[in-house]
Amino acid sequence: MADSYGLALQNAVISTLRADTDLQALVGQRVFASLTEGQPHPLAVVGGKIPRPLRTDGKAAATVRFSIEGHARPSDAGTSLGPSAVVDKIGEAVVAALDEQTIAVSGFDLVHLQWISGPESAPEADGKTYQSITIFEALLDG
Numbered sequence: 001m002a003d004s005y006g007l008a009l010q011n012a013v014i015s016t017l018r019a020d021t022d023l024q025a026l027v028g029q030r031v032f033a034s035l036t037e038g039q040p041h042p043l044a045v046v047g048g049k050i051p052r053p054l055r056t057d058g059k060a061a062a063t064v065r066f067s068i069e070g071h072a073r074p075s076d077a078g079t080s081l082g083p084s085a086v087v088d089k090i091g092e093a094v095v096a097a098l099d100e101q102t103i104a105v106s107g108f109d110l111v112h113l114q115w116i117s118g119p120e121s122a123p124e125a126d127g128k129t130y131q132s133i134t135i136f137e138a139l140l141d142g
Contacts, residue, residue, distance in 0.1 A: 003107060005062040005140050006049035012105040013046055013066070013098065020097040026090050027070075035071065042072035042086050044094065047133065054139075061111075061141045068094045070119065070132040084121055087132035091119020094134050111139040 003011065010033055017023050017031040023044065030043035047067035054061040070090030072083035081089070099115035118134035 005051045005064050005108065006066070008105050008107050009064050009066065009138055009140065010046045010049060012103050012110075013068070016101070016103045017044060017068070017094065017097055020093065023090070023093040023097055026086065026093060035069070041129070042070065042083075042090060044090055045069045045071065056141070059141065061139065063137055063139050065116070065135065065137045067118075068098075068134050068136070070094070070121075070134075071124075071129055073129050083128075083130040084123075087121045087130045088119055091121070091132040091134040095119075098136055105138075105140060108140040108142040111141055113138045 014031050014033060018029050027042050027044050030040065032039065032043065032045050035045045047069045049064055049066040051062045051064045054063060070087035072086035074083050095115050098113055101113055103110060103113065114137050116135040116137050119132035121130060121132040123129070124131050
C-alpha cells in the first residue's frame with residue numbers, strides 16, 4: 001500500500017531538511033517526525049499535517065498544510081545565541097530549504113510547495129524551551 005499524502009510528504013520533507021547544510025549547522029541531523037522525551041536540542045520536528053482532497057480532471061490530488069517546529073533550550077543551543085534566536089534561525093533555514101522548492105515525494109507529483117507563515121516563536125510551558133512554528137502548504141497530484 002502506498003503512503004498517504006501526508007506521510008509521503010513528511011518523509012520527503014525530513015529527507016530534504018536533513019540534507020540542507022544551513023539547517024544542519026543548527027540542528028545536525030535532528031529532524032524528526034515527532035517530538036519525544038529526551039531528544040537532544042536544538043532540533044526540528046514535522047508538526048501537524050492537514051491533508052485536504054481535491055478533484056482535478058478526474059484524478060485525485062490534495063493540498064497538505066503542515067508545520068515545522070524548531071525547539072531549543074539555553075543549555076544546549078550550542079551557540080552564543082539564546083534559544084529564542086536559535087528557533088527563529090531554524091525557522092528561517094527551513095523556509096530557505098522548502099519554499100518554492102521541488103522535492104521528490106514518493107508516489108506523488110509535487111505541484112507546488114509554499115511557505116504560508118512564521119516562524120512564530122514563544123517559550124514552551126516548561127519555561128526553558130523555546131519553540132518556533134513555520135507553516136507550509138503543498139499541492140500533491142496522484
